[in-house]
Amino acid sequence: MTARPSPAASVPPSPAVPLRERLQDGILRLTLADPARRNALSEAMMAALQAALERAADDPAIRVVVIAAEGPAFSAGHDLKELTARRADPDRGRAYFADIMGRCARLMTTVVRLPKPVVAEVAGVATAAGCQLVASCDLAVAAETARFSTPGVHIGLFCSTPMVALSRAVGRKHAMEMLLTGEMVDAATAFRFGLVNRVVPAAELAAATDALAATIAAKSPLTLAIGKKAFAAQAEKGLDAAYAYTASVMVENMLARDAEEGIGAFLEKREPRWEGR
Known part of the structure; x- marks a missing residue:
């Protein structure tokens, strides 16, 4: 019988710190920095984001938080390799899956309940829990190249937790269309659905996001x-x-x-x- 690979052998290592932070003029820019894994919401990424947001909540120097990403993907959602590796656990991963979904829910509710506005800056693809993160943010600015989807139905895994944020950000029928088809939605359609606030040329994305954040940061x-x-x-x-x-x-x-x-x-x-x- 061939032994199953251990979790450590199955999952490529994340960067030591998969998140970059920069504070300037009251705007905290958090950049997901694991492009090799399409900025997946791995254990390390969720922990880094959670810690950064909790620090931001109590820091009077921070007025607005921007969540951006390196590479062609904003975030591909949960790290499926990390999850799949735990099927070797005695309970087939049940306890681990429950823990990860709980951590993700905590992260999303932290974004929603943070006493500072949170703006998503989306240059590329945001799928599954990555799309959930965009929907959880108060505002979103997307490049014309951005695309969004909740593709779980393609792999037999309905995007039930992303559905919570998505259904609160867009109309019911638009949310169900994305969830039931799993199809990619371009930036213009995401704007029409109400998932993003603004769509700009890719070269202008960071400047447009910073301008929006600065307008908000000037308020009480x-x-x-x-x-x-x-x-x-x-x-x-x-x-x-x-x-x-x-x-x-x-x-x-x-x-x-x-x-x-x-x-x-x-x-x-x-x-x-x-x-x-």
């Missing part, structure tokens, strides 16, 4: 945090409950120092000086 960080949290919360409520909730948010926001400063600056026709409180 307290106001951005209040608004992002409220947006997600009200979307899960019925109409009356949503209005009641957001009215209470508006009252607390009006009492904040930054709202007082911002309204005063508007009336006095000057630039506001944000204090983040």
Whole structure:
């Protein structure tokens, strides 16, 4: 009987740090840096992203987070070689698969709940959990060369967890079309579906993303945090409950120092000086 290869032999090593970080003018740029594995959301990549986002949440110097990638793929989703290697486990990988899906869910919810806006910068292909990551971000800027898909149906594995983010970012029928067919969607179609906010020539992608991020970073960080949290919360409520909730948010926001400063600056026709409180 031929022995199954060990997990270590089956999976090529990731870079020691598969994520690059750069902070400039209040914008933290996180670049997925494992192009040889198409920036798969491996254990190492998810851990690096999770740690970077958790640090960003509490860093007052960071106003906006941009998630970008090296190479022709934004992210190919879960590392299938890493997953397949664990089929040699006594439970055929059940515990490991559950752990990985849990880690991925935690990462995506961290993006959604981060008190800073998160912008995806997509130059190439974003598939499966990579598409899920784009859908989880607050905004997305795509190059004309970008493409998106949830291709699990091609390999007998429905993209159930990517479905959560996708169905909250695009219309129901568009989401089901992507999930049921697994077909690639070009950048123009992704824009029409509502998966991305802007489509630009590839050569202008980084500049366009930075310009959008800079526009947001110039706003009150307290106001951005209040608004992002409220947006997600009200979307899960019925109409009356949503209005009641957001009215209470508006009252607390009006009492904040930054709202007082911002309204005063508007009336006095000057630039506001944000204090983040």
